[in-house]
Amino acid sequence: MAKYPDHKCAVAPMMDWTDRHCRVFHRQLTRRTLLYTEMVTSPAVIHGDRQRLLGFSDIEHPIACQLGGSEPEELAKAARIVEDWGYDEVNLNVGCPSDRVQSGRFGACLMLEPELVAECVAAMKRVVSIPVTVKCRIGVDEQDPEPALDAMADAVVAADVDALWVHARKAWLKGLSPKENRDIPPLDYDRVYRLKARLPHVWIGINGGIATLDEAEVHLAHVDGVMMGRAAYHDPGVLADVDRRLYGEDAPAADPLRAVETLMSYIEDELARGTRLNQITRHILGLFQGVPGARQWRRILSEDSVKSGAGPEVVRAALAHINRVALDMQG
Structure with a gap:
């Protein structure tokens, strides 16, 4: 497995929020934080308006594009396009719980199909040289997070995934809205820590409810990276201290x-x-x-x-x- 870059901090992909304007703004605050696009589906990348969907400014590097999909060859084609557009990473969404995502057989429902996710990763790895990563949950619905997360991790590691970002909550596909799925299922950071302890050679990052850099530093004692979502969006000032606190470097903006x-x-x-x-x-x-x-x-x-x-x-x-x-x- 190739060495994944030193992404101690990332801003999570968030629909309707992490567009190109948001990312350029965040880049004024931090040079080192990995920034993500909103999720874009593989058919949209292949057939849609690529400038609108994939266009970004050079200042945004390092930047990852998150894809949604479940067809290996389709994802491979989309990943190749993403690489050609100059992205630093392509990420597969295995965590979004929305109804639209479920009907398209991608997102969090793929937690139930780890072998298919592995096929998707392998197909993308065959055609690109940039890192291919996965962002998943610890499980869905009635799944036991112990075997569920292990099964997903083992499958994608066997497919040579470059990194695994884990949102430390279950997703409830039945009975909870996407908004409720961001708050109601309890956080289980220890489950992600156990995964990292079991797979010390695999780059594993953690996501979910992380609001401060003090919290981030606690997590970094157990895992390789932290991903901040709504906290970084609603209080972006937190990003202004990431470079100094987590990388020992000066921030691009003094304040x-x-x-x-x-x-x-x-x-x-x-x-x-x-x-x-x-x-x-x-x-x-x-x-x-x-x-x-x-x-x-x-x-x-x-x-x-x-x-x-x-x-x-x-x-x-x-x-x-x-x-x-x-x-x-x-x-």
């Missing part, structure tokens, strides 16, 4: 204010291409979480960025408010 300032040229370029301001600013609403003036920051961006013709001046006005509050507090 969140600097991160917004460096994002401004991207905003201006995107507006010139026809992107609406709110498509970008919706991802930066949580940046000043807990900072005096944050409510007004969110209000200005939420109300004014949706207006016709809204431009960079909206972000500058919101930023000026944060600066004024800071100066008032110093005075």
Whole structure:
């Protein structure tokens, strides 16, 4: 098995959230964190608008594309396209619990078919040179997580998977909504730790409910990487300290204010291409979480960025408010 890169931290793939604008913003805060696309299905990659689905900025590296699917040859074709577009990794979704995913026979329901997942991994590995990884749950429905996770891990390791990211919850395909599946099934971090202890030679990362870098450091004593989801999205300031805390390197932006300032040229370029301001600013609403003036920051961006013709001046006005509050507090 080839050595997987040192991805101690990743931002989870999140539908409707981790689009290209979100990823460029996150990259202002951290150079080292692995960023993921939203899940895209293999048929969409093959037949759809690839610029819309796969387009990204060079600044986003390292970046992984998450695929949804269950047809080995189809996934192989999509993985080859993903590699040709310049992605650093291709990841197979074996964790999403939505009804649409189940009807398409991919996502979390594949926990019931580890050998099929292994075939998919092997097919992708045959045609690409970038890492092929899997993101799974610890089990679904009535499965016992002990044999279920072991079966999945053993199958994909036999197929030469490069890394396994494990969301440390079951998914309940019957009776819970996708939103409920992110909160209600209890977290079982110890189950993932046991998997790593059993397979010390396999790169294993953990996901689920990780909200702080203190928590991340606890997990990194047991596994190889941590994946943050909603916490990183709603309070992106947490990413500003990842490079220093987890990699011993300087962050690209000294503080969140600097991160917004460096994002401004991207905003201006995107507006010139026809992107609406709110498509970008919706991802930066949580940046000043807990900072005096944050409510007004969110209000200005939420109300004014949706207006016709809204431009960079909206972000500058919101930023000026944060600066004024800071100066008032110093005075």
